[in-house]
Amino acid sequence: MNPLFDYLLKSVLWLCSFYVVYHFLLRKETFCKFNRFFLLTGIFASLIMPLIVVYHTIYTTVSVEDPLPVIATIPAIQAEPTMSFREVIQNTAILLYGVCLAYFIIRTAINLTPILKEIRKHQGNDALIHSRTFSSPFSFGKYIFIPESLSEQERELILAHEYTHTNELHYLDLWVTKAVCILQFFNPIAWLYAKAVQENCEFIADHQTFRNTTLKDEYLQLLIKYSVGHHLNPIALHFSFPLIFKRIKIMKQKQSSKLASLKSLMVVPLAGLIMVGFAQTKIVETKTVVKQQKASQPAASKTKVKPSTTQSESPSQQTDSQKATNQKGNETQQAGQDKKGANSVDEVVVVGYGAPETNDQQTSKRSDEVFTVVEELPKFADGPVQAFLAKNIRYPVEAQKNNIQGRVICQFIVETDGSISSVQVIRSIDPLLDAEACRVLYTMPKWIPGKQRGQIVRVKYTLPITFKLNK
Template sequence: MTLFEYLIRSTACFALLYLPYLLLFRRLTFFQWQRFYLLLTGAASVVLPFFVAGGETISVQAYWLKELLAGSETPAGAESVVHTDWFSLVYFSGVFVFAGLFLFRLSRLLRIVFVKAQKSGDLHFLPESYPQTAFSFFRRIVLHPGFSEGEKKYIVKHERTHARQLHTLDLLFYEWLCVFAWFNPLYRLARKQLAETHEFIADEQACGDDAVHYQRVLVAHVLGLPAASLTHSFSRPGSLQSRINMMNKTKSPKAALFGYLLAVPFLTGAMMISSFTLKAQEETGVVKVSKGDQVEKQPGYKGGNEAMVKFLSANIHYPEDAKKAKTAGMVVVNFVVDENGKVTKAQVKKSVSPSLDAEALRVINSMPDWTPGETKEGKKVKAEMNIPIRFALD
């Protein structure tokens, strides 16, 4: 399973499992169930592609060889090099950027929580120069000293719910999902809704029977310091209206819990998507590598790169029908060098025409044995290779 295939499976699984939440579950008042479902959806999108695919491991990229020119004047002095995998390059560049932004925000928050805030009893107080706000981070409750005793009673009760239930862990989990799936806006939407669900849970615990007074305190402090996305803030502005609506909403009947059974066909559908992808892979002959058999040393053509290029140059013949039709272009052939060094499972990844495809496959299948790839421990394993062959007319 390649990185691209894993990301497709993971994205499809998440979208399918997230759909019933968007359509139904978020309208209910079973907030703990909503929290659990969002966490389960995120975890399933990470794990399910592996689970369905059995013992496969992710191959970040197959090894690429430099493009070979096939024509009446084929150069024999070209060397084999690793081809740039643009998909992986773009993907990991995005991961690097978003991980950097996340770690920067986290470092700023840690400085406030562990350096700036001073402990007093079981609470941590911000300097008076800071805007009036309150938030929690793991077990720590941080607030501004300017709150009155009446306000502090509600605020601390609210933040203690976040701290006791470790809502920060939930947010950190989704933050990392957003880093590795930076291209998918659904993860960011789910992260936002998970944070909102945390607020519903804490509001339910804090307001008790005096919802009106609690809401007044909430509205009075909604213009405080905007909350960092990694914390839970009593006065988070973006969710004020929805929080008040939820506090005033009639509780969902217990029978509505059966609605969560609707997730079962969506889970089945997510598994089927991965299964169909896997089946298609097996039919096309993509190599399956056992877990732990990550290729450390790539396969090598016996005699070196120059010998391989000479072999290909001497054996590739431009098909006559392609010459007459003036057909040209680049055929990309994917193949597997097995544990014994034999070239197997050759297939065309990028086609030009039937005759050029057939010629490219013929010459690849006629190649002599290679030196097989090896793991870090020296175990000989299968490895996937790609070679672009450009057919060019004079």
């Protein structure tokens, strides 16, 4: 997934989890300051937590043959500039997101313009601005805007309310929430969340004012007076914020128990689900080196020799650690342990009298035996194998987008008829690159098979393929 969309998806889920808990469990409680803390925590979690990557570690054991018979290496396969249909859709979506983002930023700037003009025209060091432009009182930052038509009593009550907003920095809640709404303009929960934040700030200011004033009835009447018929700027905290009856109910409601705040812990399992759901798999490989051995080669063999005055060499593939241990007449007993493995071309020297007469059942090679070292290596029939692979390998688009590169080591068998079989990856980088390497190897035309002692044999071939991204 595109990193931008991945971030936005995680951010949306974090915001939604906090909103669900607030809406269904905390919204009707009267501990508004705790609710403010909870809502702000949700906002910052939606902005920060998507940047934190959680890994799920898997430990695996990988067997690696040693020594590795590297026979051919091709140049690094460079990523070609390709664009899939999926990538076209993603690029289009990013473009549309950018256009919509610009629109909401411009719209917010337009809403700010009249407020900033009033602030620039204001003379004096105080933060109280008597305005003829705005018919409803509100606060923006440290500034309080009130209409000139207010009576002295109304002015006193409204200032008490608005000073609560400025003293407790409620405008920061509003601005941060507005930023989240712009980033998640497509998410209806973000707009509901912003409304909940602003609503809760009004509850705090109402409760503080209602508790400290003796003009309780007058304050309620003032709320009703400014609840209708006034244009509200979405970037400011308005005294006449709607839901007037809910605000009155909260002011008169009995204080909620502190234990009720424990309901906020319900967000923990939701957060855990998000973390686990987006956890990335981290594979830790423990390599086990396995010595290569030939299954068809016994540890000990017996050879009968007729008397002769010549010295002969046996080209059969036994180990050079096999030594003559005793001689009885014309019979030589040989015993040994395979130490060099399947990559060695072995040699046995027998000194005796007469030409060697070998046991065909012991020295002949089975037709299905696979060699790793032969006298004549297999050859790619259609020119250099490097050219074929460079032409036919296609760098996976998904691997390019995720910046995946590295060296994949493949192994296959060149059969006696030149065909390719048993393709496998013995050193993996990523499933995408592994699959592409195996795919192109299976498409290779027939090779010229390898030979050992003049006989066509099956040969194991190892081929590293390097995938490298252009910088």
